[in-house]
Amino acid sequence: MPANSMKLKEINTELVKSVLKKQDYCTKSSIAKATSLSVATCGNILKELIATGEVLEIDLKPSTGGRPARRFVYNENYAYVAVLYARKEGDYKSLTCVVSNMIGIHVYETYLELEDISIKEFDDAIHMLLKLYPNIKVLGIGIPGVVRQGIIDICDFKKLSGEPLQQHLEKKFNLQVIIENDVNSTAYGFFHRTQYTDAESMVYIYYPIDENPGAGIIVNGQILLGQSNFAGEVSFLPLGVNPKNQSDIQKNKELFADLVAKTIMSINCVINPKSIILSGFCFTEQMIESIKTLLHLLSPKGHLPELIIEDDIHDSYIYGLTSMALTKLSCNIQLIEK
Incomplete structure (x- = not known):
């Protein structure tokens, strides 16, 4: 099979699987309608997916007078x-x-x-x-x-x-x-599970306890990596604090709040995202308020992104x-x- 035909078949197969994953069950006709593929094409794809076990055929749909329609479900535990x-x-x-x-x-x-x-x-x-x-x-x-x-x-x-x-x-x-x-x-997960649009950008900054921070940058729905995957290594921003000493600053609440606010402003001046998410167990409510106050002092009015706090990165x-x-x-x- 020519390479272009194989790729088209892969795309069509993914379309069929995506429809099945969203429904309790489907028929060949309902899949064809949802994907704009022909019923015959859907039937051939379903046949192959059934053979691998990725799709299962269930009881026939009750007839309303004609031939009962075959029903198919996606096998979510296939792999x-x-x-x-x-x-x-x-x-x-x-x-x-x-x-x-x-x-x-x-x-x-x-x-x-x-x-x-x-x-x-x-x-x-x-x-x-x-x-x-x-x-x-x-x-x-x-x-x-x-x-x-x-x-x-x-x-x-x-x-x-x-x-x-x-x-x-x-x-x-x-x-x-x-x-x-x-x-x-984490940034990729937050972006997609909170349903941003691809046109919106966001930055997720994480401060582990007694470790240096890092940032995940999402632009057009994709992670911004940089040419050497160094994008987001915000502990190396030239803010007057050696990266080797940044984790120690967490013990000084005033200096730490100032460093976090300057880090956020540095990112905002370059990317100006819709949102900046701040995460880490090292933050207290009082410290968050101090950071917000500093941001309003540092930023021209109307140019601050939305600041969102997520306590733990896990989810x-x-x-x-x-x-x-x-x-x-x-x-x-x-x-x-x-």
């Missing part, structure tokens, strides 16, 4: 994706693992508190998940640091720095693997990684209506 993220908050180091089905529903979640995290801890956790769910197809990995072409660069976990984690996991487990920075994943983080992992299972062509 799974697993996401794992390493996190450091002060002295606490943890690895969170979540398995989700094909429509993003979590079927398993566990939290492992560890002395340190290296490739071995990822290997052990993935082995455990595959024993429970052998049909995992994609691994989504979240890392507190810079990731370039699957290799971990700057990282809060020294044993992971310089490691080709993506290549290692792909070879060891023979699965598709995506690896993304923690705040990029947005998992949503982002899971969405990326599920997208990895679908064809990589995005249809844009003009």
